[in-house]
Amino acid sequence: MQGFEGAFEQVEFLLIAGIVLVLAYLALEHKEIVYAAFFFGFMASFVAGFFLLLEAPFIAGMQIAVYTGGISALIIFAVLLLPRAQDSSLETFASKRKRRIGLMVAAIVAALSGILALLFPWAESFDETFVIISNDLNELALWLWANNGIYVQMIALIMVTSLVGAIALLKMDKAEQIGSIRGDFGIEAEPTIEEDESPVDEEPPAEEPEEVDA
Amino acid sequence: MVPLSWYLILAFMLIGLGGYGMMVKRNLIRILIGAEIMGNGVNIALVAMSLYSPVFTFTGQGLIILVISVAAAHTALALVLMLMYNRRYDTVDLGQPIQKEEP
Structure with a gap:
């Protein structure tokens, strides 16, 4: 059986x-x-x-x-x-040379890994049988949260940081496209174009008549 | 009983396949898929070695939980970087030489 x-x-x-x-x-x-x-x-x-x-x-x-x-x-x-x-x-390759180099490197990685799997004496250091642990979820939870809870929280922090960083990267890129941020207050304030330009339609102010000394 | 070496050979085949995708492909999304395939191979190797080790601990499984979580985060980050690359250079082709912007 x-x-x-x-x-x-x-x-x-x-x-x-x-x-x-x-x-x-x-x-x-x-x-x-x-x-x-x-x-x-x-x-x-x-x-x-x-x-x-x-x-x-x-x-x-x-x-x-x-x-x-x-x-x-x-x-x-x-x-x-x-x-x-x-x-x-x-999907076509940039050049045959690049393809050959990529294939060669990938083949070397696979071959070295395969040799490691086949030739390394795994059988001496590892058991050929294992304990059935399907129902040991409680122990897994204990191991993860009670014994190593601080590492889990650290990884969670790293993940949150990376996600916030990703969102910030997108926002920064968008802000670069928009240009400088204009506001009414603080150092961000910039004069708008309308304020700089003098009105075209208005006539120049009439010169005051000079007073003639008697 | 499946021998440990079978799992390791499969894992290393997946790592080799993912490495091939990362080395040879030009499309950024293909490269990301290649990296994920490599990650799957590593996960299989870790769980198998953890289970067959003489003194069983939950180290392997705990590591896999963390690796899977981090994989999700780095995929999101890779997606953002791809979007930025596409915005800046108007392509997702890594094989194409990038022309520098003229000052």
């Missing part, structure tokens, strides 16, 4: 891994960027399957909520806000 379950898990793993790799490839190579964003969302959903296999249901839920629900939606918004991103001429 145990062997059957193990084989079933392996088949599950291979199936999900195949789907994830194909979807990741499509997300990078599909000509239409909108479809690519959708493929990325599907890929993120299937990655949650690995977390279920790894006895981490909370992480799986978070993966679906954040990656599929949040990040892929953000990418689709980016595509909608940037119509130039849908230009299919961007």
